[in-house]
């Protein structure tokens with residue numbers, strides 16, 4: 001377990017005690033700041049990604065950018081820097097599960113996600129994304145941010161129901177004119193027609209991805225999942241979207257219209273910003289049902305063991321893992337245990 005003596009690893013000012021997750025390019029570790037004891041989620045590039053200058057450059061941009069963003073529905077970055085030429089980002093820890101994990105668990109147990117919960121998740125995501133889209137530099141100049149990687153695994157839900165959007169790894173800063181906006185980066189199943197066709201992108205491309213997540217949460221199916229990426233891209237390019245009521249006949253017609261509008265092929269026919277989409281969803285969302293308190297118990301049912309461990313840890317925090325004496329450095333970051 002993570003608390004065993006000698007199992008923790010020192011990294012600059014931090015001590016790593018376990019793993020929280022991983023993505024395509026990064027490992028995310030549970031860690032604490034040795035000086036203050038403050039717990040953080042520490043994001044580091046994977047070993048095989050560290051040699052690629054472009055990847056490192058993206059990571060540093062992610063660090064700079066995430067330090068500028070502050071909103072309750074965006075993951076909060078506390079510190080970023082480099083230690084022994086290894087860049088890191090220290091974030092607040094979200095004790096919970098990402099939306100993909102929640103979807104998988106719902107399927108495994110055979111419990112469909114209540115629509116009001118889905119609407120709550122999507123509204124909260126939209127609040128965060130709206131703040132990201134509107135972010136401005138200190139001078140007041142709008143940054144023109146597009147997240148570009150809005151996917152279920154980049155939306156984190158805390159056990160108390162708080163929803164935050166994370167992973168600004170490939171966010172595009174229009175104001176800086178970096179990267180080729182036509183480039184199709186991001187996870188294939190969550191791209192937009194304009195990105196697939198290489199005709200540019202803007203905040204409405206993120207909102208298309210939110211539309212995909214909404215469609216998927218409400219139907220329990222994957223919208224653009226195909227065996228071959230090319231087929232997925234073709235389906236996206238034509239915005240081939242089955243009517244949700246075909247899969248869920250009980251769905252309100254008005255809600256179906258909102259889902260379909262959010263997935264319109266032409267950007268001009270979609271919701272133009274996050275607030276507009278929130279306003280469209282609101283009439284179909286029962287606040288009393290899609291409430292963080294109800295979601296808390298839903299999550300506690302889906303993730304019994306994880307939530308029980310979290311509660312124990314909270315009421316009875318384990319002694320801090322001490323790194324081995326001396327300032328030794330992780331070379332592969334391989335031997336850390338999974339997060340208990």
Ligand SMILES: Nc1ncnc2c1ncn2[C@@H]1O[C@H](COP(=O)(O)OP(=O)(O)O)[C@@H](O)[C@H]1O
Pocket residue numbers: 020021022023024025026027028041043075091092093094095097098153154156166167168169
């Ligand atoms: N602040 C955090 N607190 C808890 N878990 C996190 C945090 N950040 C990331 N994770 C976990 O690690 C996974 C990968 O993180 P992410 O930022 O998406 O990395 P990548 O850029 O490699 O995709 C996430 O899906 C999530 O499960």
Ligand SMILES: [Mg+2]
Pocket residue numbers: 023024153154167
């Ligand atoms: Mg990710």
